[in-house]
Amino acid sequence: MPRPGARAVIPAVPEPSALPPWLAHALRAQRGPVPWNAVVRGALAAGPLLLLAVAAGRPSAGVIAALGAMFAGINDRPGSRRTAVHRLGVPALAGAAGLLAGTYAGQSLGAVPLTLVLTGLGFVGGAVSAAGPVASAVGTQLLVTAAVGAGMPLPESGRQRALLLLAGAGWLLLLRLALPTPANRGVEFRFDGERAAVAAVYEAVAALLAAAGGPGAGARRAALTAALDHAQDALAGPRLRGRAGAAADRRLRAQYAAALPLAEAATALAWAGEALPGRAAQGPRRLAAAVRTGGPCGPLPAPARTVPGLRALDDALLHAADAFDRGTAADLHARQRSRAAFRRTVLGAAGREYGVRVALCLGAAAAVAQALHHVHWYWLPATAVFLVKPDLGPLVSRVLCRAAGTVLGAAAFAAPAALLPAPAGPVALVALSGALIPVATRHFAAQTAVVTVLVLSLIVAGGEPQASWGRIGETLLACAIVLLVGHLPAPGRHGGGVRDRLAHAAEAARAYHRHVVGGTAEAGHRAAARSTAYGTGDRARRWALRREAYRALAEARAAVDRAAAELPAVARHTEGTGELAATLERLVDATTACAVQLDDTGRLTPRLAARLGELLDALTAQQEREGLTAATAKGPVTV
Structure with a gap:
């Protein structure tokens, strides 16, 4: 979920032209000021919860609560408090449901039925994840906690585990709502x-x-x-x-x-x-x-x-x-995703394609893990779920970052684990890792390293033996599985997620264009009323359509850029989509220039009219070439 006040993402390392895109992506990281308020929340979340549970003689309960706080910390991005409830709370509810279902499935099913159940959940969670950033977090937490619940040996019942996970996430959400931002003293912190x-x-x-x-x-x-x-x-x-x-x-x-x-x-x-x-x-x-x-x-x-x-x-x-x-204005236009649009995405090409990939990865990882009879077999499917997420970057880049981050995190954990006494040492490492998560989310390898230290610390705090080398082995095996499944041929056309977003962006761009350039009579009325319609009526509708067009375009461009950075065997399935995205960008920019011109004079200049006609013709041709049906025919462009 652009997160975000957020500054533009700037590459920390220049992208050398000699490097292939998938490798250059692995070297990029976000830059910006340190989110000290999120660092404070992270330090006060998982570590104190684990400390209280250890002091009460229930370390396993603290482990589950700390996991809930960790997941919420990964989703704790800059933004407003009012949206944090949705951004953190909904994935936490999905995580609790996954933990509950996984616990009972693991206790009552054999290896083969359990693998089939996890595979089915993988398809559902993957399809839901295609609907947006929060939905992606929902699908991820559902599947990771289902795997953890099925394999993690803990004395708590499924219902107790779910409540403890919610308590951990709820504690970090409470900190998010209650703690002021240190940098904004003297200003109402809400x-x-x-x-x-x-x-x-x-x-x-x-x-x-x-x-x-x-x-x-x-x-x-x-x-x-x-x-x-x-x-x-x-x-x-x-x-x-x-x-x-x-x-x-x-x-x-x-x-x-x-x-x-x-x-x-x-x-x-x-x-x-x-x-x-x-x-x-x-x-x-x-x-x-x-x-x-x-x-x-x-x-x-x-x-x-x-x-x-x-x-x-x-x-x-x-x-x-x-x-x-x-200090007053018309009602704010808020983007609303309809239930029909959500169902269309989940049940459409994007949802099916991603759902199948996640189901295959999760099912294969669960089957291999159980066949190896590893005590921490749930690590393998849980790691596969994180690796298969496309919003974290190209597939090979994710695999490289995950492998490097796990090795680095395991190495960083080994020395403190041997030197620091238990239980104070693991609790301190959990608190430190929680504080570092908001900074580490800028790069997948750094986030993996910090989460690895936190998870290994929780394992030791829960009374299990140190498992650094096992964590590395399971991660490398999950990387191999995801690489294999991610490059398997599949029925239908690849790149469904990219084309689905491009189709929505094209529809939004054409709706914006139709509203702005709807004929000379309508344009003349708009120009005549420009002094009285500021912020209401026609202009308010235009700005809402413009916002939707640019937002849909940004989402499509991000999907196109990720697909272009894949290995050539995968990237070739979305060749040409970058050209379509560029045409949409030029069309929306030109339409915005038309809106300003029409407000000023009521008529388009010959240059604008000609440019719009060229862009609409190019857009129609490119949509047909990519198999995307043009929403409408080109409307009149009058000078």
């Missing part, structure tokens, strides 16, 4: 996630304006989309009650809504390809500072009103200043 996310939008607008006319404009536009996505998610969910909370909530929503016309104007100016004076970016920067501090924005420097884009930017700045003063 809204620090929303405030940082909205401020990042204004900073991204300023960065795009500063980059207009240069080679970095495309990357800045993508960063603006990511910032808008993150802010939209941070403000989603129920409104807060109480006079103070409701007023602050309305103010932040108004500030987010005021950023939408600024983002539209900045995108149109970047599309024009002409450099702008530095004065153009000063206004959004001052608005970003006002959001962060909670103070007034003050006077904003006005850009010269020489072209439609600059006139739209000036109007948007005036509207933002008014919105900041009044």
Whole structure:
């Protein structure tokens, strides 16, 4: 789940052109400030829970609760408190259900029926995981805890295990809701996630304006989309009650809504390809500072009103200043995934393809593990579940990072485990690992290393012998299984997940285009009403469609880039999808420029009309070539 206030992901290591994509991906990591608040929560979550259980003479109960806190810590990404309940709570509920089902299946079924049950769960969990970031976390926790419940020898019953897992996750969620952010002293801490996310939008607008006319404009536009996505998610969910909370909530929503016309104007100016004076970016920067501090924005420097884009930017700045003063706005557009769309994804090509891969990996890993009669046989299927997740990067990159991280984590655990006394030593390592998880999530190998130390510490704290070398062997075997299954030929067309996201992005782009360029009469009415319809009616609908188009496009582009970084044997199945994604990006950018032009004059310039026609023709041809049915025929483009 773009997480996220979130800064744009920047490669920590330059990507040498000589390296193949799958290897270059393994060398990349996210960069950004250390999330100290998440580090504090991690230190106060699993370790203290384990310490209390050990002190009470129930170390096995502490192990389960610490596992719940660990899973919640992996999902504890920057964002607002109101969305944390959904982002952390729903996967925790799925994990409890998996632990309950796995425990009873492991106690009552033999090796073959148990393998079949886990395989069936693998298909369900994999299909659900294709629906989005939270759904991916749901599917992962369901399957990992099912494997743990089936194989981990613990005295607690299935119901007790499920409750303990929920208690661990609930404790970290409570810390997430209650602890203030240290960096935001003096500002109402309940809204620090929303405030940082909205401020990042204004900073991204300023960065795009500063980059207009240069080679970095495309990357800045993508960063603006990511910032808008993150802010939209941070403000989603129920409104807060109480006079103070409701007023602050309305103010932040108004500030987010005021950023939408600024983002539209900045995108149109970047599309024009002409450099702008530095004065153009000063206004959004001052608005970003006002959001962060909670103070007034003050006077904003006005850009010269020489072209439609600059006139739209000036109007948007005036509207933002008014919105900041009044603190009210129309209802926020929140992205809603319908049940029909969820079912379509889960039951469609993307869900079936991913479900089959996960089921084969989980079933094969469970069968091999039980045949080896290893005491920790559940490690193998649990590791396979993590490895098969496509949102963690290309397959070979995941395997390399997992293997390297496990070896590093086992080596890092060996010395402290031999020197530190029990039970204080394992408890301290669990607390330290919990604190490092929020930083380690920036790279899969680092996350694997930290989680390996935490899991090995839990095993020792639970009274079992040290198992570093066994952990390495099981991981390497899981890597081999996932590599094999991931490259097996399968019926149907490969790349269903990529094409499913591209189809949705194309549908959203065409809906946005139809709304903006619906004929000269409609465009003329829109231009005539532009002074009175700001933020409501036609413009509100347009901004909602624009947000959906850019968001769907960002998701599709991420899927295309991941598929392109696979080994050639897998990457060839999605060849040509990058060209389609690029055409969609150009179409949505051009449509945004059209919206600004129509608001200003009521008519399209010949350049814009010709460009739209070219892009729509190219999009239709590429959709047909990729087997994606064009949603609608090209509409009229009138000058």
